[in-house]
Amino acid sequence: MDEAARAQVHAQMVRFAQGHRDAFEEVYVALWPRLLAFTSGLLQNPSEAEDAAQTALLKVFSRITDFNTRRDGVAWAFGIAAYEVRSLRRQRNRRREASLGTATSTPDSSSDAQEALIAQQLRQALAQTLSYLSEMDREALLAPGADQGSEALPPHMRKRRQRAMERLRSFWRKLYGPP
Structure with a gap:
């Protein structure tokens, strides 16, 4: 993402955080493909990547009032996405650990x-x-x-x-x- 696009997304996120609900669609259109590409690069399973991106975007929208408008909005969104990827990996590892105790077949x-x-x-x-x-x-x-x-x-x-x-x-x- 180049600096101009990043600044434009940030400006729309600031507008959305300030209560301008018409900025919702612009933020969604700008962030969704980028968050999906980011999570797809970190998670090999496409459905898990989509789940992580979707959860991250939901958290961005639900916590937009907590967004510090003086900081970079795109970095904030990617930070949330990175946390979701980490959470998904932890959940997957927990499931793997639990299934290893009851597994009867080979790994x-x-x-x-x-x-x-x-x-x-x-x-x-x-x-x-x-x-x-x-x-x-x-x-x-x-x-x-x-x-x-x-x-x-x-x-x-x-x-x-x-x-x-x-x-x-x-x-x-x-x-x-x-x-």
Whole structure:
């Protein structure tokens, strides 16, 4: 979404939050395909992606009076959608855990393959994002002792690692949107 379209959607969300009900349709038309594409990219099951996008859009509309109009409306909507995706994944994992206790058949190998594919795609995305960082930032993130907690690193390395993580998150958001 380019900046002009984003600003237009934000303006319509502000109008809707201020009580202009005629802005509802414009917000819906602008957000629905984008939220659906976002959730489809995060969830492999199209019906789950549609459910997450629909629930997110319902929450956006039901909580529009809580919307802080000085902040980006599109980011707010995508944040709600990301939360819905996370909730759906948690629910799916709970169902999987509950069914494992009573399962008498072998596990579904297609879900294992799907999980492996997702993990591979995440590793590729991380490698691509890491390539945008400087060599110094990559060294800070991959420094020995970095995986053992912040106490294992000297203070100057902790700060370097923190700044490198901020830059990594920034590049990730630019490439893949909000987490």
